[in-house]
Amino acid sequence: xxxxxxxxxADLTTMRVGGSIARLERPASRAExxxxxxxxxxxxxxxxxxxxxxxxxxxxEGYDGTVILTTGxxxxxxxxxxxxxxxxxxxxxxxxxxxxxxxVERGLAGIEALSxxxxxxxxxxxxxxxxxxxxxxxxxxxxxxxxxxxxEVRWVAAADLGLGYRTSTLKREQSGVVLAIELALRPARxxxxxxxxxxxxxxxxxxxxxxxxxxxxxxxxxxxxxxMLDDGVLASCGSFFVxxxxxxxxxxxxxxxxxxxxxxxxxxxxxxxxxxGPRHRVYPDRRDVKLSAAWLIERAGIPRGFxxxxxxxxxxxxxxxxxxxxxxxxAREIVQLAEFVQARVAADFGVNLRPEPVIL
Numbered sequence: 001x002x003x004x005x006x007x008x009x010a011d012l013t014t015m016r017v018g019g020s021i022a023r024l025e026r027p028a029s030r031a032e033x034x035x036x037x038x039x040x041x042x043x044x045x046x047x048x049x050x051x052x053x054x055x056x057x058x059x060x061e062g063y064d065g066t067v068i069l070t071t072g073x074x075x076x077x078x079x080x081x082x083x084x085x086x087x088x089x090x091x092x093x094x095x096x097x098x099x100x101x102x103x104v105e106r107g108l109a110g111i112e113a114l115s116x117x118x119x120x121x122x123x124x125x126x127x128x129x130x131x132x133x134x135x136x137x138x139x140x141x142x143x144x145x146x147x148x149x150x151x152e153v154r155w156v157a158a159a160d161l162g163l164g165y166r167t168s169t170l171k172r173e174q175s176g177v178v179l180a181i182e183l184a185l186r187p188a189r190x191x192x193x194x195x196x197x198x199x200x201x202x203x204x205x206x207x208x209x210x211x212x213x214x215x216x217x218x219x220x221x222x223x224x225x226x227x228m229l230d231d232g233v234l235a236s237c238g239s240f241f242v243x244x245x246x247x248x249x250x251x252x253x254x255x256x257x258x259x260x261x262x263x264x265x266x267x268x269x270x271x272x273x274x275x276x277g278p279r280h281r282v283y284p285d286r287r288d289v290k291l292s293a294a295w296l297i298e299r300a301g302i303p304r305g306f307x308x309x310x311x312x313x314x315x316x317x318x319x320x321x322x323x324x325x326x327x328x329x330x331a332r333e334i335v336q337l338a339e340f341v342q343a344r345v346a347a348d349f350g351v352n353l354r355p356e357p358v359i360l
Contacts, residue, residue, distance in 0.1 A: 009058030012050060012069065014118055015357075016235040017331040018058025023066040027073055030091055030179045034146050034153055036068045037177050041148055048360075049177050051120030052095065054230060055127070055237055055357045060331045063360075070122055071095075073179075076102055085184040087141060092122025092178050096129070099183075104212045108185035110139040113198065115216045116223040118230040118238060122178040126170045127356070128163045132219055133194030136183075137163040144180040153179065165263065165290070166242050166356065191215050197222065227318030234316060235325040237357040240338060241293040244351050248287040254349065255299070260289040293345075293353055294321040300344040313337045335359060 009018020027033040040047035046065030050056065073093030081087045086108050090099055100115045113132040117124075124136045125143055140158040147154060162169040170178065190209040193199045199206045201218045210218075223229050228238050251260055297320040307314035312329035313336070316322035323337055342353050 009053075009056075009063070009360075012067075013053035013056050013058055014230050014235060015053075015057055015237050015331075015334065016325050017060065017329060017334060018056075018360075019060050019062025021062065021067045022064045025066060025068045027068065027070070030073055030144070033068065033070060033073050033092065033177070033179060037146055037148065038151055040066055040068070041151065051093065051123045052118060054118035055123060056360060057237065057331050057334050057357050058360045070120060073122075078106075079182075081184065083184065085186055088183045088185065089180055090121045090183065091180050092120060094121040095119075096121050096124055100216065103183075103185055104216050107187055107189050107212065109188040109191040109212055110134070110185040111136070111183065112191050112212045112215045113193075113195070113219055115219040116229050121181055125158075125161060125163070125178065125181060126168055127166045128168050130166070132198045132222070135163075139183045139185055141182040141184050143178050143182070145174075146177040146179055148175050148177065165245065188212070225318065227316045227322055227324070234318075234322075235329075236316060236322045239293075239321045239356050240323040241297075241321060241341070241353040242356050243293045244291050244296075244353060245288050246291060246351065248289050251289050251291065254291070258299075259292040259295050263288050263290045291351065294319065296345045296349055296351055296353070297321070297341055300341075300348045302341055302344060308333075308337055308340060311337060315341075 007024050008020050010016050025036045027036050037049065047068060048065065049068045049070060051070045070093035073091045075091040076094060076099060077089040079087040079089055088103065096117055096119050097115060099121055100111050104112050111134065113134040114129060114136065117129050117131060125140055128135055128137050130136065137158065142155055142157040145154055145156045189211060191212050193202060193204055193208055193210055193215065194206060196206055198218060199208065201222060202210045202214060204210055220229070224231070227234050227236070245263055302315060302320065304315055304320055305317040311333045312326050313333040314324055314326050316324045323334055325334065338355060345351055345353050
């Protein structure tokens with residue numbers, strides 16, 4: 001396995017921004033991926049692992065290190081289990097939506113509402129991807145994990161990953177690389193519909209059922225209508241901000257029409273600079289609600305299609321939760337627009353919007 005030709009982040013990420021990469025490795029198997037990472041650890045060089053590039057804003061200045069690209073690490077293995085479910089062992093570089101399509105075509109329920117989410121399978125548990133009433137936490141059994149502290153490959157059960165709303169210990173504290181994931185799916189031709197907007201699109205009640213192909217088609221259409229598909233039409237990271245979770249009592253200070261949904265106990269985000277991540281405060285025994293980031297952005301006076309004068313970064317013309325590259329945008333312009341949105345929402349509502357993509 002030899003280093004590939006130099007490339008640019010703009011060629012490898014869905015936001016289409018970012019400068020040159022000094023060295024690019026393209027492993028073609030889980031063993032090669034592990035070996036490439038261990039080689040970089042031993043060399044003590046700067047390195048990072050990149051999957052589908054759908055959740056990254058890369059620097060304009062480029063990267064004077066090694067990028068290990070996982071897109072060649074493919075494969076889906078079906079494993080019969082004694083729990084009445086079919087287990088899928090999926091290599092990290094497999095395109096996530098291909099995994100969903102694979103499951104739906106074989107009558108395996110549990111991830112059909114996660115159709116159309118861009119990125120790779122290995123990245124899916126890192127932020128516990130979710131949409132339309134499902135999360136990967138609902139079906140994840142565990143991961144094959146390369147611990148970069150020890151250089152050992154080990155199995156980590158899903159219960160030990162601290163999976164929460166768009167987060168996990170992989171995102172917060174565990175240093176390593178996901179080599180493969182294992183999902184447990186239910187043999188069925190229909191799936192439960194647990195989200196109001198999806199139920200309306202399918203003409204069923206929340207909690208009702210619908211054929212798996214119908215659920216997948218409806219989700220893809222909903223995502224397409226919001227500009228949340230990586231279909232080459234609008235370069236973006238999909239949702240740029242996470243819906244904030246706040247204390248229910250505090251949420252009563254918002255306008256009555258502000259959407260909110262009850263959730264489990266979480267730590268509330270406080271204001272923090274874009275590059276520092278969330279700061280937390282613990283409220284014992286409180287009740288939390290999830291707010292709509294899109295509603296907050298729109299009510300802060302930022303409409304669809306908005307851009308800062310002279311910038312080629314813009315709020316998506318289809319959905320205020322996405323920031324798009326209209327053509328030739330820089331990473332700095334993307335981040336400037338994100339910070340402007342954060343500042344407006346914080347000033348009007350006192351809510352910090354946490355970015356979903358990784359800002360390199």
